[in-house]
Amino acid sequence: MTVASRYSGDAKDEIARVRFERSCCPGAFVRGMSRFSSAAHSQIIVATERSAVARAALAGAKAAGIDAVADRKRTARLADRTMLTVRPEMPFSTAMVPARSCCRRAWLRGAFLASGSVSDPARSYHLEFFCRRDDDARALCEALASLSVDAGMSRRRGRPLAYVKDAESIADLLGLMGATQAVFALDNVRAVRQTKNDIRRRVNSESANAARAASSSARHREAAMRAIRTVGLSRLGPALAQAAQLRIAHPELTLAELAARARPRVTKAAMAYRMRALGLIGKPARTRRGSVKRRR
């Protein structure tokens, strides 16, 4: 398990406690588990460190009429951990993917408890089934597709894996397997992340707007002062003279606010026009881009 996390372990414990929907389901559950646990020549139902998973394997086998035994071993590979292995007394077939949807969900739960893991949503969105055989990964992808969950196939250390990447699909699949608390936790992380993004976006756009407004106010103010220097306040005409005075007196106001202070009141568009006109008056002739008629 390469993406194991506390979150993953909690999700597994939750899935291990899910009750079977119907009497047909335990067999599907045990077959799913065994298919994704067994190596080529030795059939087991599951090998796990989680006692909830081993208990679910034993209970499922019992309900399905499969005799099974469990053993507990400290492994050399996992020095301080105990591996619980559940084995069937007699081999059974694991080839089929169940047709009924209740059984397919049970089969998926078994497959996930045997080979699955899910990363902590606070770090990344990734759920995978680390398989042993290509047809296992393919069968999983097909079963997931039949339940409307989008899965992909990949390979790690030579072994195939079926994975689910986006948050929505992971939540769907966890929900389908009965991991309600895990879905709540994931939705919560997503909601917090979404809110943070919204706030960041709004702050960015507000400060960009404020900066834009401040720089155009400063530009208009300079233009107004230049126009007054160039032709004199009295020769600007009452409308432009008033606009220039308002802009110089209130650098902090927006165009709309300036427009509201004009007497008589004018529209924001008319005030913008006056600012453009003031801008043209002070400029040397060669940089003028078209002329603006004075408006009364």
Ligand SMILES: [Zn+2]
């Ligand atoms: Zn069933």
